[in-house]
Amino acid sequence: MTQPALGEGLLTWTPGRGLAPAATAAAMTAVTTDGKLLVADSWLLREGRVRGYGRHRERFLRACADCVGPGPRRLVEFWQSVTAELPRTGEWFPRVELTAATRELRLRLRHAPPLGAEVRLWAAGQPDPRTVPRRKGPDLDALARLRGRATGAGAQEALLVTPTGVVLESATASVLWWEDDTLCLPPPGLSVLPGVTMALVQERAVRSGIRVDHRERTVAELDGREVWLVNALHGIRPVTGWTGESMTAGRATRAAHWRAWLDELWEPLPHS
Incomplete structure (x- = not known):
């Protein structure tokens, strides 16, 4: 299992190749492209531990299927790649995405923002x-x-x-x-x-x-x-x-x- 460098960035997924850094510097550094997303899901990742990870998986895959996105096999392969690439140290707020224009699957690695108790x-x-x-x-x-x-x-x-x-x-x-x-x-x-x-x-x-x-x-x-x-x-x-x-x-x-x-x-x- 490969691990990404501990930095924020956008990874795009290609069948048979898995996840790789986005092709352009603009895409790598973009913080929000939300208006172009069909589906997104995110969760808190703390030292390689998550709450309800399987539930996030099912919600994302179901939403992609509802949008007539990539087929079930590709979605499962994408999620396997995401699981392998997620950092096992530090606090993160990763987001998986399905784009509207190209039906591209992506993983956006983001450090977790400050958390609030109220x-x-x-x-x-x-x-x-x-x-x-x-x-x-x-x-x-x-x-x-x-x-x-x-x-x-x-x-x-x-x-x-x-x-x-x-x-x-x-x-x-x-x-x-x-x-x-x-x-x-x-x-x-x-x-x-x-x-x-x-x-x-x-x-x-x-x-x-x-x-x-x-x-x-x-x-x-x-x-x-x-x-x-x-x-x-x-x-x-x-x-x-x-x-x-x-x-x-x-x-x-x-x-x-x-x-x-x-x-x-x-x-x-x-x-x-």
């Missing part, structure tokens, strides 16, 4: 700008612009809402909240991305006998509640502040315990 939310619910809300990739540019607006408002994340104001998710994470002893999340019939970490949390709640319910709530109805943003990069981040509206963040009484549980799920990357 988050401040922009209380002004934003209309959902996504064109393909159930598939990660095509709308990353639009979501990045939305996060930029949230940052300008003094927050770190923005909530997406339906035309009637029902909470969907944030620009980069699933939204969960607690109502008494019930773990709540948006109904599956809404336009939400199938989050890997959200599924892990939901399954653990069910195994533990905790009631899980899908409920439609507006941003204002989250006032005073324990609200979490959940994704593969940061794990579970309780909302500790709101900006833009007069809202109170509920006490994060459960978050620390659940974060400790999530930290037990790190598993070594499989052998290719």
Whole structure:
């Protein structure tokens, strides 16, 4: 198994040859080409260990198949190449990609950004700008612009809402909240991305006998509640502040315990 040099870069995949550095310097150094992506998936990689790696694989392969991308055999071969090339030391936030124009499969190696244990939310619910809300990739540019607006408002994340104001998710994470002893999340019939970490949390709640319910709530109805943003990069981040509206963040009484549980799920990357 070959290992890449410990640096960021873009690797493109060719059947029979595997992954190799992108052909041009511009492609190698480009940070965002999100508007040209059909599918993307990413996860936190820490010292060669990942949470839910197989789930990310299945989500990416399924999304590529839905786009009539490369055939199943090529997708499996690509993923085997990705597994072999991922660094086994350091903290990374790699992303696998399927491009729109050429149906090219790529691996983008990125160092992990600083991780957060909590988050401040922009209380002004934003209309959902996504064109393909159930598939990660095509709308990353639009979501990045939305996060930029949230940052300008003094927050770190923005909530997406339906035309009637029902909470969907944030620009980069699933939204969960607690109502008494019930773990709540948006109904599956809404336009939400199938989050890997959200599924892990939901399954653990069910195994533990905790009631899980899908409920439609507006941003204002989250006032005073324990609200979490959940994704593969940061794990579970309780909302500790709101900006833009007069809202109170509920006490994060459960978050620390659940974060400790999530930290037990790190598993070594499989052998290719």
